[in-house]
Amino acid sequence: MYHNSTNNQQHTESQSEGRFSRPSIPSRINHERRARKVFFFITLTPIILLVGIIIALVIRTWPILEKYPLKELLLGTVWKPQKGLFGFFPFISGTLWVTLVGIIIAVPPCIFTAIYLSEYARQITRTIAKPLLDLLAAIPSVVYGVWGLVAIVPLIGNHISPFLGKYLGFIPLFSSENPTGYSILAGGIVLAVMIAPFIISIIFEVLSTVPKGVREANLALGATRWQTVHAVVLPKVIPGIGAGIVLGATRALGETMAVLMVAGNVVQVPVSIFDAAYPLPALIANNYGEMMSIPLYDAALMGAALLLLIVILLFNIISNLILKGILKRSWG
Amino acid sequence: MNSHIQVKNLNVFYGKSQALKNINLEIPRNQITVIMGPSGCGKTTLLKSFNRFIELDEMTRISGQVKVDEQDIYARDIDVTEVRKTIGLLSQRPYPLPMSIYENVAHGLRMHRMKKGKNEFDQAVQHYLQVAGLWDEVKDRLHEPATSLSIGQQQRLCLARGLAIEPEIILGDEPTSALDPISSQHIEKILMSLKKDYTIVVVTHILRQAKRLADYVIFMYLGEVVEAGTAQQIFEDPQMERTKGYLSGQF
Amino acid sequence: MGLKKHWQRRHVVEAIFKYVMLISFVLVLACLGYILWTVFSKGLPSLTWAMISQTPKGGYYLGKEGGILNAILGSLYLAMGGTLLAVLIGLPIALYLQTYLRKSHWGKFIRISLDILWGIPSIVYGAFGFSVMLAVGMRSSLLGGIIVLALLELPIMVRAMDEVLQQMPKDLEHAALAIGATKLEVALKIVVRQMMSGIISAILLAFGRGIGDAASVLFTAGYTDRVPTSLTNPAASLPLAIFFQLSTPFPEVQQRAYASALVLTIIVLAVSLGSRWLSVRLSKYSIK
Ligand SMILES: Nc1ncnc2c1ncn2[C@@H]1O[C@H](COP(=O)(O)OP(=O)(O)OP(=O)(O)O)[C@@H](O)[C@H]1O
Numbered sequence: 013m014y015h016n017s018t019n020n021q022q023h024t025e026s027q028s029e030g031r032f033s034r035p036s037i038p039s040r041i042n043h044e045r046r047a048r049k050v051f052f053f054i055t056l057t058p059i060i061l062l063v064g065i066i067i068a069l070v071i072r073t074w075p076i077l078e079k080y081p082l083k084e085l086l087l088g089t090v091w092k093p094q095k096g097l098f099g100f101f102p103f104i105s106g107t108l109w110v111t112l113v114g115i116i117i118a119v120p121p122c123i124f125t126a127i128y129l130s131e132y133a134r135q136i137t138r139t140i141a142k143p144l145l146d147l148l149a150a151i152p153s154v155v156y157g158v159w160g161l162v163a164i165v166p167l168i169g170n171h172i173s174p175f176l177g178k179y180l181g182f183i184p185l186f187s188s189e190n191p192t193g194y195s196i197l198a199g200g201i202v203l204a205v206m207i208a209p210f211i212i213s214i215i216f217e218v219l220s221t222v223p224k225g226v227r228e229a230n231l232a233l234g235a236t237r238w239q240t241v242h243a244v245v246l247p248k249v250i251p252g253i254g255a256g257i258v259l260g261a262t263r264a265l266g267e268t269m270a271v272l273m274v275a276g277n278v279v280q281v282p283v284s285i286f287d288a289a290y291p292l293p294a295l296i297a298n299n300y301g302e303m304m305s306i307p308l309y310d311a312a313l314m315g316a317a318l319l320l321l322i323v324i325l326l327f328n329i330i331s332n333l334i335l336k337g338i339l340k341r342s343w344g
Numbered sequence: 345m346n347s348h349i350q351v352k353n354l355n356v357f358y359g360k361s362q363a364l365k366n367i368n369l370e371i372p373r374n375q376i377t378v379i380m381g382p383s384g385c386g387k388t389t390l391l392k393s394f395n396r397f398i399e400l401d402e403m404t405r406i407s408g409q410v411k412v413d414e415q416d417i418y419a420r421d422i423d424v425t426e427v428r429k430t431i432g433l434l435s436q437r438p439y440p441l442p443m444s445i446y447e448n449v450a451h452g453l454r455m456h457r458m459k460k461g462k463n464e465f466d467q468a469v470q471h472y473l474q475v476a477g478l479w480d481e482v483k484d485r486l487h488e489p490a491t492s493l494s495i496g497q498q499q500r501l502c503l504a505r506g507l508a509i510e511p512e513i514i515l516g517d518e519p520t521s522a523l524d525p526i527s528s529q530h531i532e533k534i535l536m537s538l539k540k541d542y543t544i545v546v547v548t549h550i551l552r553q554a555k556r557l558a559d560y561v562i563f564m565y566l567g568e569v570v571e572a573g574t575a576q577q578i579f580e581d582p583q584m585e586r587t588k589g590y591l592s593g594q595f
Numbered sequence: 596m597g598l599k600k601h602w603q604r605r606h607v608v609e610a611i612f613k614y615v616m617l618i619s620f621v622l623v624l625a626c627l628g629y630i631l632w633t634v635f636s637k638g639l640p641s642l643t644w645a646m647i648s649q650t651p652k653g654g655y656y657l658g659k660e661g662g663i664l665n666a667i668l669g670s671l672y673l674a675m676g677g678t679l680l681a682v683l684i685g686l687p688i689a690l691y692l693q694t695y696l697r698k699s700h701w702g703k704f705i706r707i708s709l710d711i712l713w714g715i716p717s718i719v720y721g722a723f724g725f726s727v728m729l730a731v732g733m734r735s736s737l738l739g740g741i742i743v744l745a746l747l748e749l750p751i752m753v754r755a756m757d758e759v760l761q762q763m764p765k766d767l768e769h770a771a772l773a774i775g776a777t778k779l780e781v782a783l784k785i786v787v788r789q790m791m792s793g794i795i796s797a798i799l800l801a802f803g804r805g806i807g808d809a810a811s812v813l814f815t816a817g818y819t820d821r822v823p824t825s826l827t828n829p830a831a832s833l834p835l836a837i838f839f840q841l842s843t844p845f846p847e848v849q850q851r852a853y854a855s856a857l858v859l860t861i862i863v864l865a866v867s868l869g870s871r872w873l874s875v876r877l878s879k880y881s882i883k
């Protein structure tokens with residue numbers, strides 16, 4: 013394709029020399045046709061890649077799927093690869109816990125921030141906020157991990173966990189038997205901040221699909237801004253906000269390094285937000301070194317990746333379709 | 345003249361460009377005032393400064409006074425939502441709220457806590473839909489979404505919605521420009537019938553419509569009021585060259 | 596007449612929500628500030644010239660001499676190679692989407708698959724890359740890392756370019772078509788030149804994502820204390836350097852992890868700010 017594009021430029025240059033004595037139009041059109049074909053095949057890359065990823069992971073996972081029933085793999089709670097025991101449930105529940113906590117922490121401030129930026133803030137605030145949110149999104153996950161390790165884990169271990177454990181410890185959700193701070197809550201907080209810029213920008217975009225005229229119609233009736241948001245803006249965008257949150261959740265589900273660094277990585281089915289968790293991505297990243305040395309271990313880890321992929325694809329496709337519909341729909 | 349709105353030395357700027365230049369006006373009570381003028385002369389801007397919509401655009405600066413019953417609506421202690429409740433707006437295009445026909449009318453009542461109980465709401469909704477001449481067309485489909493109505497019906501619904509919160513003044517910014525002739529006629533008729541109870545200010549491009557509606561006429565040009573007076577004065581004996589030109593269709 | 600303000604319930608609600616929103620917004624920004632502050636305050640004290648100019652010497656991970664030059668260069672090689680490869684694939688895709696598939700079903704399909712690819716976590720890219728490399732008998736190497744990073748960056752880059760190219764003034768394109776240029780000539784010469792600033796922004800965005808990614812290179816590029824000299828050498832990377840140094844039990848080494856995190860953060864900040872600056876600067880030269 014490189015070859016093609018250089019040729020093309022020569023063509024256009026010769027064209028400027030003598031516009032009327034341009035070489036042969038058929039050859040240019042042929043050229044165009046050939047280049048177009050090349051471009052077309054390059055454009056298939058994303059689809060090939062998507063299918064390729066799925067096929068490769070299925071092939072690599074196949075040995076373990078042949079050997080064990082799916083139910084046993086997904087619901088088994090014992091993980092002893094040396095003994096051939098591959099119960100994924102601790103990792104699945106760890107993933108869900110961390111993601112859920114992250115989403116619960118992230119969603120309210122994200123919705124409010126997006127509404128603030130879209131409905132209340134002055135233009136200048138928006139202009140400043142955009143690059144800052146982009147920056148937050150650009151920080152590498154390993155740096156989030158460092159932050160979690162230095163700032164969040166001690167905060168939980170020394171303050172939040174003892175405090176909540178003392179007053180709310182009778183609820184299993186808050187019982188604090190793990191004094192280290194490496195916990196679901198730590199993972200959740202770090203994830204919440206990581207996905208925040210993402211969720212905010214989706215919700216902001218969804219909010220801006222509501223036409224100005226509808227807002228003004230309500231303001232003209234003497235509504236306050238919040239009454240307008242509440243009565244005419246939010247009802248129209250609830251599905252979009254939902255889709256944005258689900259997309260945020262898919263980011264959280266697959267996040268590896270940051271969570272790996274703060275969640276504790278203990279193989280157990282957690283019950284409290286102060287328990288350590290071992291999410292699927294962390295499992296894969298932590299053990300890839302040994303995976304070729306134990307039978308079926310590699311298939312198990314690839315299976316973890318496949319499981320992650322399937323769940324994320326599902327959520328992703330649904331919420332993308334919802335969002336596409338909303339962002340395109342024209343208003344009456 | 346018994347004036348309802350008085351405008352004193354009103355200037356409006358969009359950023360650096362001045363859209364209204366030193367406007368002084370009085371708008372008579374319980375009459376239809378028509379604002380005319382070529383495109384871009386500031387008619388919408390003037391209308392928006394009556395219900396403080398001008399503030400929605402943060403680039404605008406405003407100086408001078410707009411008084412409603414001797415009260416400056418831009419004074420510090422004024423509640424902008426009360427201003428907008430008192431001064432209703434019928435916009436160029438109908439924007440029904442994303443709710444049912446019934447709720448569109450009831451919504452404002454609910455926001456301002458003006459009615460209690462289902463009965464009072466039902467009565468009010470029926471009454472204002474009747475005033476807007478829409479009741480017979482929608483009484484069997486009150487709970488369908490308002491967007492299912494035709495554009496003309498939507499505009500009448502917007503009128504009913506605005507009337508329901510009992511304003512004193514109704515502003516209309518070319519309220520018939522998006523409508524078919526029959527619907528336009530309908531709106532005109534309703535406006536005529538409303539003037540005994542309301543002060544009405546309408547912007548229009550259409551000279552014939554202005555002649556049909558107007559009791560009082562304001563003619564603007566490039567952000568200034570060129571001439572204002574009763575319909576008879578302006579249409580039959582305009583004083584200014586520009587007004588004469590406009591009325592004879594030179595613009 | 597009651598135009599004067601008397602506090603009603605709705606005004607109180609309005610005020611409360613306004614403050615809740617403002618606080619949320621400040622909270623989000625405060626997190627950004629807190630993260631940057633943490634990285635700078637932890638990293639600056641242990642950031643020395645030796646750290647960024649030397650490779651690890653023997654016993655580095657026990658706290659002895661050396662630096663992380665291997666990881667800095669490794670990361671730059673990986674991200675630059677990955678980005679270059681992604682541009683070679685991504686730019687034609689973006690142009691093709693805009694030139695031929697603007698509104699078609701195919702275009703929609705490709706765009707959706709790009710969005711979906713974007714959502715796939717890097718650990719899955721890593722696992723995929725690893726599987727493929729295993730299948731073709733390739734070992735962890737700079738090349739492996741570059742390919743996987745290119746795939747990871749591709750959807751981000753193409754979607755960003757696609758968005759940029761959509762802003763292309765249509766009349767300019769039509770004018771070019773009218774004087775007899777073929778669609779592809781238009782795409783290559785006019786669109787690319789006009790939209791250069793946006794395209795570079797998209798490239799830098801993808802570069803920033805690539806250089807910060809750990810999970811995918813973990814599988815494919817390996818890790819080594821040497822600076823790679825060929826595409827078949829394994830390559831270290833900053834994110835992994837941070838991770839490995841933090842996993843040691845020695846405070847001195849952990850300090851260096853903070854310094855490494857600072858280096859990575861500075862690179863990412865510079866790329867992010869650079870792309871903003873470039874797009875402001877370059878957009879002056881294009882017709883608006
Ligand atoms: N939001 C705005 N920002 C900047 N300038 C504006 C804005 N709104 C209006 N203007 C300018 O102010 C002037 C008056 O505009 P206005 O909309 O009041 O005119 P108009 O008489 O209503 O015109 P039309 O008959 O076309 O509706 C115009 O020159 C217009 O370009």
Ligand SMILES: [Mg+2]
Pocket residue numbers: 387388389517
């Ligand atoms: Mg107007």
